Amino acid sequence: MLRGDRGDTASTSSRSHGGHGTSEPRLFEFGDRGRILSPRCVEISKQHPEEFLNYLQQAWKRDKIYAKANPDSMLDLKALKVLCQDGKYRPLGSCYIPLPKLVYLQSRYMLEGETFPFLRLNPPLKPDGGFGPWRCLRAFARYRDNLDFFLEMLIRIRRQKSPTVEFPRRILELYLRIQAECEDSRDLEECQQRVRDVFEKEQLLYIHPIWRPPSECLMDDLCDMSSTLSKSALFPVAEDWDASKSELASLRDFYSHTLEVQSASFRTILGVLERREFDAPLDPSDLWLTDDFYRALDKLRRKLSPQDAAELRSAFAENMIIAVAPGESVIWLNSSDCTWAPKLDSPEVNDLSKHYPELKDFFTKFLGIKKNDAGLVFDSLVNVASLSPGNTRDDTARGLLVAVSQKIPEYGHVLDKEKFLRSPVFPVLTPDGDVLLCAATMEFSIADRKYLKDAFIGKLNLLDFDPKTVWMLDNLLVWAGLEERYLSRKVEEMGPAEEDFKSIELSGEISSKASQLLRIAVHFRSPRTSNPKATSWLLEVLEHAQVRLVSSFPSRLIYRSGNAEIVVENTLGGLDIKDTVGLVIYVDDENWELLKQTMLPRRLLEWMMTDPDSGDTEEVTELGVSLVRSILNVAPGRDHIIPKMLDAEGIVDVEALNASPYWRLNR
Structure with missing residues (x-):
């Protein structure tokens, strides 16, 4: 005997979804977003979809009062799959109640064997046309002979596996019926849009x-x-x-x-x-x-x-x-x-002139596709040596170099760098005073500072550009890998070997700002802050650092190339950093303000970023130089604004860092 036959009430209750129990499981229960579908309801739909409609019929009598206030739950109910007359399971909200009128219309437009999503009801509807015991399904399923109904039939015919449509006149009749539904609708435009969307998605023509x-x-x-x-x-x-x-x-x-x-x-x-x-x-x-x-x-x-x-x-x-x-x-x-870029020969440039040479006006004038002469300019530059020698050719080369440099940010990745480096395109001023067009293979330097050009002119091969306009070539020189030829990068400044000169200390220039300079060193991972002991030592050195002014401080500029070197006097005035005993910075007194704004920030950061053991210097960023300059420029008595400046730039707070357990763990 089954447990239910022995009167096991628990078993009877648990199987009451079919409409045979005395206590139907609830449709809804309270959740985080109000009433939601009960897990038991969802379970019945998944485990017994063929009996779900009978369960819904009974449970709806009790729980329909909650439906209006819970539209999301109603959508969830419509999404549950139920059994249809063709034996397939479909979402309840997409199915139709098999009212006699709908069944008649379906049989008129569809042939036997062409399926339609009518619900399988037990007991079935009576032929008198009413809903009978299934009135509750009106809240979930479809039951009107409206536009959606005729679209659904057309979709079902379309989805049949037959290679052709039998009795194709019914397609014409469905089209006309759909058109009539649109004309009878309250919102013609919305109805037509709905039809367009369905016809496009389902391919219904x-x-x-x-x-x-x-x-x-x-x-x-x-x-x-x-x-x-x-x-x-x-x-x-x-x-x-x-x-x-x-x-x-x-x-x-x-x-x-x-x-x-x-x-x-x-x-x-x-x-x-x-x-x-x-x-x-x-x-x-x-x-x-x-x-x-x-x-x-x-x-x-x-x-x-x-x-x-x-x-x-x-x-x-x-x-x-x-x-x-x-x-x-x-x-x-x-x-x-796309671009219209003749002679910019690269697979990475989408040049329309190559494919549609006779349609320039259509693409550039009508469509507004940008024209780019980078290819033409570059081609002119690499062939500039073919022009007749003279000032005109040199001026042409200068203009083309600037023009190509302006194109580099956008087109540098597609220009032929090797061809550029092989071509004599650089006007170079020799120590003899002659200007020659040279390729990058020739050794020459780039005077990017006026005082450096004044110091080395007549002693080195120099790119024949004014230092004030060399910056216009920066894109090109960096792209070509020639930025290391800048004199500012190649020239070393050296003070006297012996400290046998009189000097006057400027108190507090660095020592009063030691803790903030330390923040910069830590932030940019200075080798001098590789461990807590080294960091403490750097702070102590900065706290005792001295800036000393020297009258007519002697300084030399040294240019090295291979085993040769050229030494000249530094007309800008000297600056030298000594760290043999503490940190002492000697500066020419006549140029102190100038050097404080120019050389000192970079040289001080370079020193902080140099490993004291190996002498190797880590990367010195322009942001770091700018921050050091800003700190040095803060007037005495205004030091309290420096931490705020560094915080605003996202520079690490050393005290907060030391308090972090993660920082200590990784040190």
Whole structure:
């Protein structure tokens, strides 16, 4: 005997979802967002979907009072799968109650064996047309012969596996019924949009023997445009539709106004380009096809209204409909990703002049695609030596160097660097006073500071540019790897070996700001802060650091190349850092303010970033130099603002860092 046969009430209650128990599980229970579907309800739907409707019928009588206040829970209920008449399980909200009227209409438009999502009800509905005991399902399932109902039938016919549609006139009748539903609706535009969306998504236009979405159709086959554009013409309709003149008129209205199927126009061509409607993926040899489309658009644009012309431009800006072949395959781009760049020969540059040389006006003037002369300018530069020697050629080279430098940020990655370095493009001033066009293989330096040029002119090969304008070449020189030729990087400054000169100490210049300078050293991971002991020692050194002014402090500038060196006097005035016994900075007194703003911040940071054991110097960043300069410039008595300055720049707080258990753990 089963447990239920012995009167086991617990067992009976647990299986009461079928409508046989005395206590149906609740539909809802309280959760974080109010009443939600009860886990038991969800469990029944998953484990016994064939009995779920009977359970819902009973539970709804008690719990429907909670439904109005819980719309999310109602959506969750509609998402539960239930059994349909065809034996499949579908979400309750997408199913239909098999009312006699709906069953009749379904049988009129659909053939036997073509399935429709009618609910399987037990007991079934009576033929009198009422809902009977299933009135509760109106809150969840569909039951009206409205637009959605006729769209659902059309979708079901479309999804049949048959290669063709039997009795295709029913498709015509469904189209006309859908059009009638739209015309009878309260909101015609919303209804038409709904139909368009469904027809596009489900591909519901039937042109024997295939189905296509409206976007892939034309109203009429004008001048054989349909085959050229890989479209399907909707007219004339097939003879087996047996359509009358009035039906054809209504059908044309449905196609043109409700589905918005277009005749051949610039929009049709855009559609082909947007959806890549070609027989096969294009390869570089197939770009004549897109060339034909662009030529057609070039002809059409001259007859467009301002609004249509703006729409055409916008389409190229927003969609990837321009085909280019930078390598061995075709890629698609929008107008902002392309350039008109003759002689910029690189697979990374999407140069339209290479593929569509006769359409310059269409791409540059109409679509506004940017023209770039980087390739032309670069080509002129690497061939500048072919011009006749003289001042004009040298001036041309200077102008081209500046022009190419301006192009480097955007196009440097595609210019031929090796060709550039091999080409004689640099005007170089020799110690003899001659200006020669030289390649980068020749040894020359770049005077990026006036005092350095004044010091070394006539002694070194120097790039013949004024130091005030050398910065215009910085992009180019860095790109070419020539930035190490800057004299500011190659020249060393050296003070006297012996400290046998009189000096006056400037008290507090560094020592009063020691703790804040330490923050910078720690933040940029100075080798002098590699461990707590070293950090403490650096702080102590900074706290006792001295700045001493020396009258006419002697300083030399030393340029080294291989085993040779050139030594000249430093006309700017000297600055020397000694750390043999503590940290002492000697500065020429006449140039103190100048050196404080220029040389001292960088030299002091370089010293802090130098390993005292190996002598190796870590990277000195411009941010670090700027921060040191800012600290040194804070007036006495205003030191309290320095921590705020460093906090604003995100510089680490050493005290907070030392208090961190994670920092101590990793030290």
